[in-house]
Amino acid sequence: MLTVKEGEYVTFRTGSSLATIIGSLPWFRRIFIRERIQLVHGHSTFSSMAHEAMFHGWLMGIRTVFTDHSLFGFADASAILTNTLVLQYSLANVDRIICVSYTSKENTVLRGKLDPRKVFTIPNAIETKLFYPDIKQFYENPTTIIFLGRLVYRKGADLLCAVIPKVCTRYTARSMVVFKVCTQHPQVRFIIGGDGPKRLELEEMREQHRLHDRVTLIGTLPHDMVREVLVQGQIFINTSLTEAFCMSIVEAASCGLHVVSTRVGGIPEVLPAEFISLEEPVPDLLVGAISDAVRRRENSQLMNPIEKHEAVSMMYYWPSVCSNKPCLHRYANQGIGFGIIYIVVAMINMLFLAVLEFFDPSYGISMADDMPRLKSTKFSKSPAHNMPKDPECSMNHRLNCDMPFRNIAKTLPK
Incomplete structure (x- = not known):
């Protein structure tokens, strides 16, 4: 008790x-x-x-x-x-x-x-029975990239704001990671969960690049709803600038998502190489890692989410x-x-x-x-x-x- x-x-x-x-x-x-x-x-x-x-x-x-x-x-x-x-x-x-x-x-x-x-x-x-994949959404949903975390500097909110426009729309010198990814992959969408002082910058980025239909900000998320958001996507992005052990990438991997993360702190120790793509905290490098993950998703080369869930269940x-x-x-x-x-x-x-x-x-x-x-x-x-x-x-x-x-x-x- x-x-x-x-x-x-x-x-x-x-x-x-x-x-x-x-x-x-x-x-x-x-x-x-x-x-x-x-x-x-x-x-x-x-x-x-x-x-x-x-x-x-x-x-x-x-x-x-x-x-x-x-x-x-x-x-x-x-x-x-x-x-x-x-x-x-x-x-x-x-x-x-x-x-x-x-x-x-x-x-x-x-x-x-x-x-x-x-x-x-x-x-x-983690309690892996609470984080299990949804096969139907994994294969039928459009390519979706999930971010869950506090929108603060330490969690890489500025880096996220740089990446999204590069993924979603035409590249410009002033844009960041999301902008580049959206440019190269017009069908990719982002779901961002969490709140913090950097949320305003993300909203301004979405407004500036007119990405309202492709970038969804859902705000503060109760922990019992985390799995419901994770299973909507196929790729999870972590942009932390410092991290001893990132629980969110373990939860995402347990739900069958492929993880793209910054190579900082203890993150390289958390998941096997086939579960995660690691890059330095530089927008262009992260855009490349996300683009590679999106191509693997489009070519059906990502690991089966059930197999990934079972592997994570044995590890954590x-x-x-x-x-x-x-x-x-x-x-x-x-x-x-x-x-x-x-x-x-x-x-x-x-x-x-x-x-x-x-x-x-x-x-x-x-x-x-x-x-x-x-x-x-x-x-x-x-x-x-x-x-x-x-x-x-x-x-x-x-x-x-x-x-x-x-x-x-x-x-x-x-």
């Missing part, structure tokens, strides 16, 4: 929240004790709540795991502050770190100055991915300045933890009721469902690895 707790955070722009550290300790402590938490798993470098939860969990003797999904630089001010003030200290005492690709692992190790031996690469997975099947999960005092080494500051913060937090134990003892906190476990869970009807279970793969952390849990009762003051 999944229990959702509402955090008492004050948010500002884009839902961000400032770190409080000590301020969040009382209610994190009650949650950890009441729910008998055995493992704290934080996600995202920019999540203050995740870093605070792992910090408090470590102080209470709970094992901690951190998963990083994104790639970041080293030179800009934001990256320097994040790497120095957050990552290097927050991850100093984390037990295990998970990255979604080998490129992401290398990036995280360098940014956080981490021991590579405690960083593991585990790809994301949750129980199979989970079977590869690893078994899930260093602040002073992070520098004389901020290292000492973090030691002081940790000591203050430990004192506050002792005060809370005195005024609100853990034995007085009522425990949450346990829910009975289901005898079996059917994740998917894919062939991978019949694979033998790894005896070391278990949702129970005690059986899954040799790392014994620290006894919370022993770490709390009497």
Whole structure:
């Protein structure tokens, strides 16, 4: 059973929240004790709540795991502050770190100055039974190129705006990728799902080149409708400028689409070469890759969508991915300045933890009721469902690895 707790955070722009550290300790402590938490798993470098939860969990003797999904630089001010003030200290005492690709692992190790031996690469997975092909639409619909994602600079919205006119109408020096593709292939149409600050530029491009009948902007798309949009096309385009692991191309491939993507970050690790066409993030190169995919579609040379779906089901099947999960005092080494500051913060937090134990003892906190476990869970009807279970793969952390849990009762003051 999944229990959702509402955090008492004050948010500002884009839902961000400032770190409080000590301020969040009382209610994190009650949650950890009441729910008998055995493992704290934080996600995202920019999540203050995740870093605070792992910090408090470590102080209470709970094992901690951190998963990083994104790639970041080293030179800009934001990256320097994040790497120095957050990552290097927050991850100093984390037990295990998970990255979604080998490129992401290398990036995280360098940014956080981490021991590579405690960083593991585990790809994301999808529920493939939710993303299955529609054979009728795949072969009967006109050639359709799908884009699903946030319309922001990082996701290559400017690049997309450059490509579409080149595909749809006569090439001009000022046009971009879509314009070129539409010029060379008059029957090609685009469906763009997503919203963001770059949507206005796409609407202006469509207006300027009079592509209303060939470029459809559907705006924000609920996740349960993603498959319904994907199966309308035969080609999926991803224009991200940086990406650790792109889930959208896995979902598209599971629906039988051929993927055209920029060769950035961890994307080359995600799909086999016959499933994806990779090019540098340059409009003309992407136009060439799209044109080649369109010609293969017109000549019936694209892989059968059912075969592609079955292959993706074997590669990105949750129980199979989970079977590869690893078994899930260093602040002073992070520098004389901020290292000492973090030691002081940790000591203050430990004192506050002792005060809370005195005024609100853990034995007085009522425990949450346990829910009975289901005898079996059917994740998917894919062939991978019949694979033998790894005896070391278990949702129970005690059986899954040799790392014994620290006894919370022993770490709390009497």
